[in-house]
Amino acid sequence: DDEVRIRQKVTEVDPLEAANFEQELRAVVQESVEQRRQELRGRPALHMVMPITLFEGSNRDHHGRGFGGESGDEAMDEEAGGNKEVQVKVLVKRGNKQQTKQMYIPSDCSLIQSTKQKEAAEFEE
């Protein structure tokens, strides 16, 4: 019940600061890419092993915290303000073991959008 309404002061970011920072950030990314290329020169391509079970619809691995059951959640999210979220499984490695963790991603995230479009396209075909 500790609700407090502050008269919003608009935080104005100094445009010069923003521009400088953007430039620095790009430099770091660029540098990282080049560094990585150097490192990998001459090394064989890496292999990726997909955990096949995942695609058989098994949901054994629930490690995500604070996320409840899978049914009914979407409906609840809609009620909460229309910002729909979809559940995804994030594939991570613990040492050499593969694990999936459940997470929610906003449905307007490009990651999801593209998948949905693809699905829709495939369906039409």
Next chain:
Amino acid sequence: EETGDDDVYEFGKGDFTEHACRYCGVSNPACVVRCNVPSCRKWFCNSRGNTSGSHIVNHLVRAKHKEVCLHKDSPLGETILECYNCGCRNVFLLGFISAKTESVVVLLCREPCLNVNALKDMNWDLSQWCPLIDDRCFLQWLVKIPSEQEQLRARQISAQQINKVEELWKSNPDATLEDLEKPGVDDEPQPVAVKYEDAYQYQNVFAPLIKLEADYDKMMKESQSKDNLTVRWDIGLNKKRIAYFVFPKEDNELRLVPGDELRLRYSGDAAHPAWQSVGHVIKLTAQEEVALELRVSQGVPVDVNHGFSVDFVWKSTSFDRMQGAMKTFAVDETSVSGYIYHHLLGHEVEVQMIRNTLPRRFGAPGLPELNASQVFAVKNVLQRPINLIQGPPGTGKTVTSAAIVYHMAKQGQGQVLVCAPSNVAVDQLAEKISATGLKVVRLCAKSREAVSSPVEHLTLHYQVRHLDTSEKSELHKLQQLKDEQGELSSSDEKKYKALKRATEREISQSADVICCTCVGAGDPRLANFRFRQVLIDESTQATEPECLIPLVLGAKQVVLVGDHCQLGPVIMCKKAARAGLAQSLFERLVLLGVKPIRLQVQYRMHPALSEFPSNSFYEGTLQNGVTVNERQLTGIDFPWPVPNRPMFFYVQMGQEEISASGTSYLNRTEAANVEKIVTTFLRSGVVPSQIGVITPYEGQRAYIVNYMSRNGALRQQLYKEIEVASVDSFQGREKDYIILSCVRSNEHQGIGFLNDPRRLNVALTRARYGIVILGNPKVLSKQLLWNSLLTHYKEHECLVEGPLNNLKQSMVQFQKPKKIYN
């Protein structure tokens, strides 16, 4: 002893600090990540604050660090972010991709994995790779953005500060943002402000000021050693040794108070080894005799009386608690409600009302009926989270406060905390609140438990001793044993302490109201208590950090009572005072636009005495709750120049002198005339306890005491019983008759202390029946306020000169006032 328990309790040291964003302090596990560079390992949040990139991205870019780890309580658990395929951990290269079917996503680096042919054959849509850092933030669904509330309550850090602290971390990885602000040794400290960005900035301003004051206090007190003292020995009721001796005070502002710690030393002689012991001051007499209760009773050279030395033992407790409170205020979100937090920092908060059913009557049982302005104050306070009550002299602020506390306690929001900076004020308030029938516990510092108190029956230590139930019989037995023997065996002592602590907790928890000084609210015995409702009396005499100590125990509703037109807190370090440490929280809230509710009816002064203060300090709003008749004593025959106006300004032309110590002033002519006035009062039938002599200068105070006892025309004892005090120490008190000696009388220098209108207000409002002011109008009239006071006395034919039995109106010319005091 009081500090003993403090050692184990550290303020603001909770687990919330460990993974807090090193820039802004946000500590929500879903919002922070740890920089995984082994030499760094600092945590940062994903909010932008005032900068273009989020804090973690800012750090990674500026420090050129590239690896991060998620918090163990975040949705993915403790996870180092790395490419699923090649293990690359450079976050600037990582991004998520999703499978074409199924909701599966995975982290993949863009170089080389995004370009590996093997992957193209799998069911991944590589064209939709989504970088981990997007729009200068981490993906918000992976690392959450702190809520608006969390961000508003965080430290507001600028891009410049980020650059500076990152620079500092290169040479000192453990540096904090506070280190950036630290002034050099000789720098003037940063002055106080009206508004603060956040509690960290607040702490950055006040912490150095408190440090300055603490250092000064230490230096002053530790230089107070005295040699060649004569000691008289006694034994207290608790079997402890008491040493009596005279500790002459210098004419500086340092005053010894009960509870202070002193070390008594004897260098030894042929028959006695060298000896020393620490003790607490339990009593001070008007004759400046100190009663010191020694901690250890064994080996005291009680057959020796001369040649003792005494030193002050300085304690940092009160300053430590202020620093602790500021830290708690900054890092602990539960320390005060959001509303109080933002309001105290001067952020624009939408007005909030408290929805409570109001009582039908606003008075309280056991208290006098309230007048209209008092009812108005109580009613308003019960509905608002932040309240200022201004109580001009004699307007019944203690009764009003007690009524407020009564109604708050009846609202069932838990225990109410009631504080004031001084022990005297706390005792008065505790007594009044207890009269309403509420269960009151008065918590005293351990060092003051032996100091007698008018509300002893309410004190925690007394209640612990007298809680007479069978379960407590063990404690009783041990207590008796301790009283008889003075000490207990170590196992018994252990048992005794544990039992005592448990009993203390039990009694405190069952109280409706806890009363203690502001500093006392930082007592470890209250560490686990929470108080939503806090009332601070005399709040205009406390520094801000002092006021903060009771507030950070969970305040949601705050009542500050005081009068910013009277004197503020005493700050001894000039540097700290100049920077604004003497400004109370009450005053700052007034500057921020909080309108104090003023109590308007005064019950102290003869209406002729309240007229000038009302007009000059309270815009003429002070009404008289007493009549002329009620302030006339029959049978007192004193030569007032105007019979119905028990006041006059007695023109003095004697010279001021600098006192022996070189730090104060005295005026012999005025002192001699004070004695004559006192004698006239005594002859006319007034008794010594009705008279108070006040003066702004310690040099004059000491001189008057001395002069009267040597030259008083009547019995010496009568003059000894008259209280002679500084104006400042008389704040909050009253006497039937007041004699004010102004001292200053020079053509060229200023009038120093007298320049402060708040000091004049205090001086003029102490008397109930009559006042005599002694001073030099030629000098005083240069100052605007004094000029109008003199004009007021002149217009009422109360500006007089000549012998007391033949007072004549003075024709002395005033000078033009030079500048307006502000």
